[in-house]
Amino acid sequence: xMGLFSTRSSASEDVDxxxxxxxxxxxxxxxxxQGAVESLAPVRVPxxxxxxxxxxxxxxxxxxxxxxxxxxxxxxxDFMERFGENGAFSALRSGTIVGLLSAGTLIGCLISxxxxxxxxxxYTISASAFFYIVGVLIEITSSTDWVQFAxxxxxxxxxxxxxxxxxxxxxxxxxxxxxRGAVVSSYQLAITLGxxxxxxxxxxxxxxxxxxxxxxxxxxxSALWAILLGSSILLMPESPRFAFRMGREEExxxxxxxxxxxxxxxxxxxxxIREIQEGIxxxxxxxxxxx
Numbered sequence: 701x702m703g704l705f706s707t708r709s710s711a712s713e714d715v716d717x718x719x720x721x722x723x724x725x726x727x728x729x730x731x732x733x734q735g736a737v738e739s740l741a742p743v744r745v746p747x748x749x750x751x752x753x754x755x756x757x758x759x760x761x762x763x764x765x766x767x768x769x770x771x772x773x774x775x776x777x778d779f780m781e782r783f784g785e786n787g788a789f790s791a792l793r794s795g796t797i798v799g800l801l802s803a804g805t806l807i808g809c810l811i812s813x814x815x816x817x818x819x820x821x822x823y824t825i826s827a828s829a830f831f832y833i834v835g836v837l838i839e840i841t842s843s844t845d846w847v848q849f850a851x852x853x854x855x856x857x858x859x860x861x862x863x864x865x866x867x868x869x870x871x872x873x874x875x876x877x878x879x880r881g882a883v884v885s886s887y888q889l890a891i892t893l894g895x896x897x898x899x900x901x902x903x904x905x906x907x908x909x910x911x912x913x914x915x916x917x918x919x920x921x922s923a924l925w926a927i928l929l930g931s932s933i934l935l936m937p938e939s940p941r942f943a944f945r946m947g948r949e950e951e952x953x954x955x956x957x958x959x960x961x962x963x964x965x966x967x968x969x970x971x972x973i974r975e976i977q978e979g980i981x982x983x984x985x986x987x988x989x990x991x
Contacts, residue, residue, distance in 0.1 A: 746961040752936045753883035756871050758929040759863035760887040764894025769918050772902030776914045783846035797850045804857020812862035821870035821939040829930030832859025836923045873939040876960050944976050
């Protein structure tokens with residue numbers, strides 16, 4: 701009997717020791733995994749990443765500025781005399797002028813997604829910004845035909861809608877993880893800043909002028925923001941995900957390394973490349989996904 705109890709006690713001690721060793725091994729593995737993850741994080745985010753995010757966010761500023769200026773235009777004396785009905789706007793006419801911008805943005809959003817997959821994120825943003833200027837030119841050259849001004853708003857909406865899809869896409873695919881959320885949210889902040897700027901410009905011109913300069917000056921400034929965006933975005937690196945998707949792995953590694961402040965074959969870059977590979981493989985496994 702004593703031998704039996706001794707055997708059971710010894711077996712119990714062996715089980716406890718084995719469990720303790722497993723727990724210790726698990727803790728060591730967890731600690732090692734945590735250390736590996738920490739070692740993959742970039743030491744500092746390079747200035748280029750902030751510049752890229754700020755330049756791309758100008759797309760949000762353009763959206764906000766175009767959206768905010770129209771309310772001031774409808775109250776300006778020269779604008780009402782030119783495009784109103786007996787110096788005033790009916791609900792139908794004002795609603796059409798305002799609403800066609802949103803109609804254009806809807807179509808622009810739908811067009812820009814497949815366009816960004818073909819041309820790339822940077823070129824889509826640049827093309828959208830310059831196409832927006834076409835809409836501004838149609839608006840600013842309007843003399844007394846309100847339909848022309850409304851169609852200019854529609855054309856401008858096509859560009860703005862394309863920007864509202866391609867800009868956050870470009871930011872989220874290019875910016876390092878540590879600041880990605882803040883940078884992508886800056887697009888919304890830029891929209892608000894654009895609305896405020898439009899209000900301030902409208903306030904200044906409506907008080908200083910009584911002719912078409914009331915609305916043509918703030919309208920013309922819209923093109924300035926778009927030119928800044930469309931030209932400066934071309935100086936930024938292409939989205940690493942798009943470059944890799946197109947088979948340009950060297951370019952993807954180089955751009956990713958520049959934006960993360962590490963070497964091209966750093967463990968952080970290797971991990972990011974693996975994640976991109978897995979994501980693309982999962983997309984292709986599901987078959988073709990036409991827009």
